[in-house]
Amino acid sequence: MKISIDPNRIPGPGILAIGLFTAFTTHDPTVLGLSICVASSGLLLTVDDLHEQDLRRDRKVIAHLAKQPDGARLRQIGNALNLPDPVVAKSLARLVLDSIVVRECEGDSLPMRSYRLAD
Secondary structure (H helix, E strand, O other): OOOOOOHHHOHHHHHHHHHHHHHHHOOOHHHHHHHHHHHHHHHHHHHHHHHHHHHHHHHHHHHHHHOOOOOEEHHHHHHHHOOOHHHHHHHHHHHHHOOOEEEOOOOOOHHHOEEEEOO
16 A cells, blocks of 8 residues: 655644654743644644544545445445555444445445445
8 A cells, every 4th residue: 555645734743743842842931831832733733634534535435435326345445445444444434423324234244344325
């Protein structure tokens, strides 16, 4: 699996690292307070980036299922999108909870479960 770095995701972890570095290396209480604020901002940006990544992945799963009117198995979705089964399972679980996707077969093992878009 090819791993690529999204340049839009670098600022959050970078800001977090700068804030933490400054917090641990300063002796000035004012700078300490500001660096904690900077680190908090970096942490919030990072969490937001991860949430957006999940939303983009969910959108890809929906788009794939839209092309499969009879539904698709979890493993088929993962193979088509080049994603591991646990990642696809998390996306599908969120989409099922939101009633966007329905599970076709209840008793099958996780990789063999079939999903389709809700009516």
